[in-house]
Amino acid sequence: MVAGLRLQRLPSAHPGIALAARGAAIFLALLLASIVLEITGAAPLELGAQVISATFGSTYGIEDLCLLLIPLLMTGLAVAVGQQIGAWNIGAEGQFYAGAFSATAIGLFVPGPTIVILPLMFIAGAAGGVIWILVPTLARAYAGVNELITTLLLNFVAALMVYYVSTGPWRDRVGMSNSATPRVKAEIPEFWGLVHWGLPLGVLMAIGFALVLSYSKWGYEVRLSGSNPSAAKYAGIPVRRHIITVMLLSGMVAGIAGMFEIAGTVHRLQGGISNNFGYLGIMVAVLARNSCIGVIFSAALMALILNAGIILQTQGLTTSAVLAITGLILFLTAIGDELAHYRITRIKI
C-alpha cells in the first residue's frame, strides 16, 4: 500500500457506492459469461444484438418481458419484505407453487362468474402462500429454528405436490397434454396487449409496502426489530409478533405471485410452473438492497436477463445457464457489497 494511505472499514456501506458495486457486478458477470460463450464458439455480441432486437424490436417482445416481470416483482417483494425483519424467506418458490395450487383448485372446481371466482382465487393464492410459510414462521418465532433451511426444504415438497396433482388427479383428460390441468376459465383481464392487471397491482403492492414500512409506527417497529432485535425487545416492541406477521406477509406475497401466474399468464397448473421465480426473487431482493421500491427496478433487470435466456434457447442456451449467470451476479454483488464498506483515507505520518 502507498505510504500515507490506509484502508478504513466503515460500519455501513455508502448507498451510492453499493449501487455502483451492483452495476459493476452485473457488468463483470455478463462479461465473464460472454467470454465463456466466445470460447465455446458462440458470438456474444451478435447474440446480444439478437436479444435486444427480439425484446425491444416489437411490442410482443416488451409484452413477454412484462409477463416475466410480474412474478419476479412479486417474489422479489416477498423476499424483501421478509428481510425487513431479518428473515430469509428462501421458500418463495414453494409458496409460489402453493399459491398457484390453491388458486387452481378454486378455478377448476368452484363454478361461478369470473367476477366472483377471481377474488376467491386471489384469496386462495394468498392463503396458500401463508399456509406454506406457517410452520417455518412458528418454528422461527417460538423455537429459534433458522427459517432459511425450513422454508427452502418446503420448496421441494410443494414442487412434488404440484407435479403430482397436475400429472395425476387434476390432469387434463381431454387435451393432448398429460402433464397439466385443464385450462382455468377465470382470467385476469389484460390492460395492455398480453399484459394483465397483475403488473399494476404488483407495482401498487410494492409501493404500498414501501409506504407502510417507511411511514407507519408498525413499519418503524418492524425495521427496528430487524436491525437490532434485542434493542427492540428492550424498548417494549413485540418482536416475536412482528416476526410472525412479516414472515406470513412474505409468504402471502409469494402465494399471490403464483395466483397471478395461473390466472393471468399460464392458465394451467403444471409441474415447473414456478420456473425458478422464487430463487430469482432472492436475487431481485438482493439487487434492490431490500428496498420495496427498488424491487420494481431490479425485477425489471432480472426479467431482461431471464428473457434473454429464453430468447437464446434456440441458440442452445438454457434457462439453467441463466441461473448460473444469476448466481455469478449474486456472488460478485456479495463481494462488491463488502468492498463498498471500505474507503481509503490519508493519514499523517
Place this chain on the structure above:
Amino acid sequence: MDLLTGLFSTAFLAGGVLALAALGEVLAERVGVVNLGAEGLMAMGAITAIATVTATPYPMLGFIAALAVGALFGAVFAAATVWLRANQVLCGLALTLMGTGLASTIGRSYSGMPARAVFERIEIPLLSQLPILGKALFSQNILVYLIYIILPLALHYLLFKTRHGLNLRAVGENPAAADAAGIPVNAIRFAYVTAGSALAAGAGAYLTLAFVPSWSDGVVAGRGWIAVALVIFAGYRPIPAALSGLLFGLITALGFVGQARGWPVAPAFLSMLPYLGTIALIIVPVLAWQRMRRIMAAPAALGEPYFRDVR
C-alpha cells in the same frame, strides 16, 4: 434378500450421499463458515463424475475429479467469504445457483444415459456373512466404508483428540482469542472450507456413480440442503453427522420399499418424506430437549467474518 436386509442395504447406500456432504459441512461450520453452496457443489461433483467416467472407465478417477472441482469452487467461495469477508449467506446461495445452473447446462449432453462405470459392490469376506448387517453394510461399494467408518472416525479424532483440532475449533468459537494465541485464523478457515467443499462435491460423485447411477436434471434434488440441516441435527459432530445421513437413507429406503411393494401412496408423497423428515428433525429436538441446547450448540462465531482490526 429379506425385507430388513434390503431396507438397511438401501439405507446405507442412499444415506452415503447425505453423510458425506454433511461431513464436509461439519468441517466448514466448525471453523465458523456456513457453506450454503453444498447443493451447487454436489451438482458440480455429480456432473464432473459422469463426464469423467464417460471419458475414462475408472469410477475412482471420477470421484477424484469431483473432489478437485469441489475444492476449486470451494476455494473461490472461501476466498470471498474468508479473505474478502463477503456475506456468507449470499455467497452460499450464489454458489448453489452457479453450481446447479452450470451442472444442468453441462449435463444436457449426458442426460438420461447410465453411468459408463460405477462403483461396484465389494463383499468383505467373513463380515459379509453376518446376519442382516453383513449383507447390508459389508457388501457395499468401497465409498460406503470411507463415508461411514473411516472418515467419521478420522474427523472425530482430528477435531477432538489433536491439538490442531483444538485450534480449529477455537477458530470457530472465538477467532479473536485464537488469533491472539497465534493461530492463523483465516488460513485455517480457508483450508477447511475448501476441504469441506471438496467432500460436498464428492457426495455428488457418489450420487451419480454409486447410488442413482446416472445424470439427470435435478438429480441432486435438495440433498445439499438436507445435508446442511443434518449438521445442525448432529450438533456439528462428525460421527452423529454420518449416522444422521444413515437415518435419512433409511427414510429414503422406506420410500423405495413402499413403491416396490405397491403401498397405496403416490410415489410423489413418498418422495416428500426426506424433506418433511428433515424439517421435523430440526424443529422437534429444540422443543423437546431444552437441556440439549448447550451440547448441540453451533460454534459461537458461526457465520461471522473475522476482522482483526475491528474488535
